[in-house]
Amino acid sequence: MIDVHFVPTPNGHKVSIMLAELDVPHRLIPYDMLAGDHLTKAFRQINPNGRLPAIVDQAPADGGQPFAVFESGAILLYLSEKNDGALMPSDARGRSLTQQWLMWQMAGFGPMHGQAHHFIRYAPEGQTYPVSRYRNEAVRLLNVLERRLETEAFLAGAAYSIADIATWPWVRAIRAIELSLDDYPAIKRWFEKIDERPGVRRGTEIGNERNLASLRPQLSEEAWSNLFGENMLKSSLSRTD
Template sequence: MIDAYSWATPNGHKVHIMLEECGLPYRVHAVNIGAGDQFKPEFLRISPNNKIPAIVDSEGPDGKPISLFESGAILLYLASKTGRFLPEDVRGKYEALQWLMFQMGGVGPMLGQAHHFRIYAPEKVEYAINRYTNEAKRLYGVLDKRLAEHAYLAGDAYSIADIATFPWLRSWENQGVELSDYTHVKRWFDEIAARPAVQRGVEVLAKHRKPVDDKERDILFGATQYQRR
């Protein structure tokens, strides 16, 4: 059994979708990041960076429990555990891994900054809004070019690269992007959104998430976030 400690965010949904796609038995534990659950000692023991998601697999690779944090690492672990969504051939594997790293190092952080400065920042900083909105559009352009030549990010087969990237593109409006401007991304996005496992995955914990108030804003973005623990 896999215990998933998570919240309804793009990074959380990556793991929810992967678990649903793989058909693995799992239990989900809500870590309300707006309430500060991510700073509790019991969560920090499995996620020392105080970020969701994290998992504990009671049946690890050596038959003993294993805990993992960082969504990309979790996707790789689940792909290895099930033999799914990561090509077995060396060339295909690295095609998938480079696009997974593209998501982890570019799509997630940059679109997250676009969200922050466009939606959550207490003051509107024009330079930051323009910088991250333009970077979001650039990244969509990179994806669009890739998807003009391939059905999926890693080539002809759906993989963890697609699973990692899709949840971040669900909030394209908040990123200052018009999805219809990227026809190949939209084709890919609509196809993935129609997958039953994806539809189940994005509903996990979704009903618990509410608009961020001032107290939650401080926990997520203020001094509380930066305390040494």
């Protein structure tokens, strides 16, 4: 059994999709980030970085104590390895390509789109420089993805892999930063093919539609502090032991 510390965001959906694709028994433990559920010491003992998602494998392959994994990309690699290399090509080139595009998602596509969401949707209005900086990066990375998918069916080549699982939920969120799949025909084709997969359908059942529906969510002072301000900083300072 795997415990999934979960929020229905693009990073959370990577893990719920992977578990549904593999049909692995798991228990979702939902967090309300606006209420600051993730700022507790108990959660930072699971994820020292204090962010979601994280998993705790109650029955690791070595038969030892429960094992916690944080960072959504590391979780995808862990679950693939534990399940006989599922959704990871078996040849060396295919494996490397999967890792390259997974790192690209984790270090580039996800963080830059995340900052675009922050400045377009959450930051006080009127900050033209950060909005244009991150919108440009978000668009540049979509152009990189479009060029790749013009020549390959999936990110690592012919086979669907964890690199696609990592990228797909962030592409799903682009309309919230006022971008459209209609401008990216190759990405749109890839997106729709993956959207039809039963595992992807099941993994996104707990949706973020409510969040996406509102371009500029109104946060209370407390929620703002939990996500971006004093409460978040205070929690990162305190020791967990």
